[in-house]
Amino acid sequence: MLVEDLTGNIVNIRAVMKNSSDLILKYAKVCGIEVCVLSCDGQTDANKLANLVYRPLSELGTDGGDMTPGRLAAMISGELLIACDGKSVCSAEDVVNAIMNGFCVILVNGFDAGYAVGVQGFQTRSVTQPENHRNIRGAREGFVEALHTNMSLVRRRVRSPELTFTAMTVGKTSKTEICVCRMESADKALTDKVIRQLETLPLSLILESGYIQPFLEKKHPLFSAVGATERPDVFVSKLYEGRVGILVDGSPFALYLPKLFAENFMMLDDYTEKPLLALFVRLIRWAAFLIAIFLPGFYAALANFHPELIPDALLRNLAAAESLTPYSILTECVILDIFYEIMREAGLRLPSNVGHAVSIVGGIVIGDIVVSAGLVGAPMLLAVAIASISGYIVSDIGEQVSFLRFGFILAGGLFGLFGLTVAAFMLCVSVCSLDSYGVPFTSPLSPFSRKSMRDLLTRSGWIALSRSEPDIYDMNGVDRQRDER
Numbered sequence: 001m002l003v004e005d006l007t008g009n010i011v012n013i014r015a016v017m018k019n020s021s022d023l024i025l026k027y028a029k030v031c032g033i034e035v036c037v038l039s040c041d042g043q044t045d046a047n048k049l050a051n052l053v054y055r056p057l058s059e060l061g062t063d064g065g066d067m068t069p070g071r072l073a074a075m076i077s078g079e080l081l082i083a084c085d086g087k088s089v090c091s092a093e094d095v096v097n098a099i100m101n102g103f104c105v106i107l108v109n110g111f112d113a114g115y116a117v118g119v120q121g122f123q124t125r126s127v128t129q130p131e132n133h134r135n136i137r138g139a140r141e142g143f144v145e146a147l148h149t150n151m152s153l154v155r156r157r158v159r160s161p162e163l164t165f166t167a168m169t170v171g172k173t174s175k176t177e178i179c180v181c182r183m184e185s186a187d188k189a190l191t192d193k194v195i196r197q198l199e200t201l202p203l204s205l206i207l208e209s210g211y212i213q214p215f216l217e218k219k220h221p222l223f224s225a226v227g228a229t230e231r232p233d234v235f236v237s238k239l240y241e242g243r244v245g246i247l248v249d250g251s252p253f254a255l256y257l258p259k260l261f262a263e264n265f266m267m268l269d270d271y272t273e274k275p276l277l278a279l280f281v282r283l284i285r286w287a288a289f290l291i292a293i294f295l296p297g298f299y300a301a302l303a304n305f306h307p308e309l310i311p312d313a314l315l316r317n318l319a320a321a322e323s324l325t326p327y328s329i330l331t332e333c334v335i336l337d338i339f340y341e342i343m344r345e346a347g348l349r350l351p352s353n354v355g356h357a358v359s360i361v362g363g364i365v366i367g368d369i370v371v372s373a374g375l376v377g378a379p380m381l382l383a384v385a386i387a388s389i390s391g392y393i394v395s396d397i398g399e400q401v402s403f404l405r406f407g408f409i410l411a412g413g414l415f416g417l418f419g420l421t422v423a424a425f426m427l428c429v430s431v432c433s434l435d436s437y438g439v440p441f442t443s444p445l446s447p448f449s450r451k452s453m454r455d456l457l458t459r460s461g462w463i464a465l466s467r468s469e470p471d472i473y474d475m476n477g478v479d480r481q482r483d484e485r
Helices: 006-016 046-059 069-079 092-100 149-159 187-201 231-241 261-263 275-305 312-322 329-349 350-371 377-393 395-433
Strands: 025-030 033-042 086-089 103-110 115-117 163-170 178-185 225-230 243-249 255-257
Touching: 006 025, 006 033, 006 092, 006 261, 025 046, 025 261, 033 046, 033 069, 033 092, 046 103, 046 261, 046 275, 069 103, 069 115, 086 092, 092 103, 092 115, 149 178, 149 231, 149 243, 178 231, 187 243, 225 231, 231 243, 231 255, 261 275, 275 329, 275 377, 275 395, 312 329, 312 377, 329 377, 329 395, 350 377, 377 395
Parallel strands: none
Antiparallel strands: 025 033, 033 103, 086 115, 103 115, 163 178, 178 243, 225 255, 243 255
């Protein structure tokens, strides 16, 4: 706890901060009483600090008359217009937490409490178009790393008291600020569960929203029932449907839950076009997903075990191409898929100014020389290339698609169509068993919900959608009492 002796308080604060060199102390005489302003280097705006703190204090003068420390502290915290964001701090730990978050703390000699003033000014990235969730129509704004900026982006889209923010600090070491967002119509029990889980996080360091995501979802080897988005408009639309959102300081990805599997194939542009066009594009996405995971394995299964299912003219061409290669169909497929994943990972990690070199080298080496040298067949290369390109369409589950494609390659290459069927059945059972806070992951397909089908493959027009308020807990099969874990 803070004491009345200013020197003792400074000693305790220095001890808590391990005598760190980024602690800035500014002493002054205000109304005849010694005052110290504490801040953290790089966390505050120098202009705000000068105009909102130093100038108002200096205008009080140095002649105190009958001014007492208690009266001066009350004037600073209650009467003096310093800043709109202020709070009292009563311990050295509270002082350190405040200045680490961009506040400055005013300590008065002879008074056992301080006053923290918000003068945040650390460098942040400007609001730009999101990199991973682009659209043709709609806003070009994406979340950034600053929590309060992200909160303002959400509030700009919902200027209603029905939208509420609940702020908290998690992480024993990092002291990361997070904000739980919900609409008034959202399920309160769901919100309470999420808040309780966040308050009991065992993590000491939280650097990204992905750190807390595993603690909010049911354990599943592939898919997550917690969604992530960079778009404020998408985030707000999820809140409007009765979900809970989470903003994490330091991360441009906002979380929302529960998430449905079908939402991986829905984009914001679907709601700005005609319903018939939205239907066509969504069918393309579903077809691309199936092609991305099944096509190479299906080709390997037919070529190895079921050549009678291939038309004769095509079979002769495939046999001629494969007869020149030294490897089996399965080996070719595995090699090409691994090469593709290596190129994709290299393209993601390399700087953007040299990343194009990966596509050039990959196109020349794998697309031309490998086939010309007879290491792999052209039909197999075409199958893997089509599947790989199709996987880009459903980018939200791109990693899962890559893993599933490799699994179906092994299943089809080793056991034929029977292996593909068994693997597909196991995948369906696994996905259908996943739920999040009582909401089945595969809703509204399983369990079937006729009302919610109006915005799945097909999309009803806005006139029809506006006749009822959307609520994710209105679907069939929802059990609010089901344990989320």
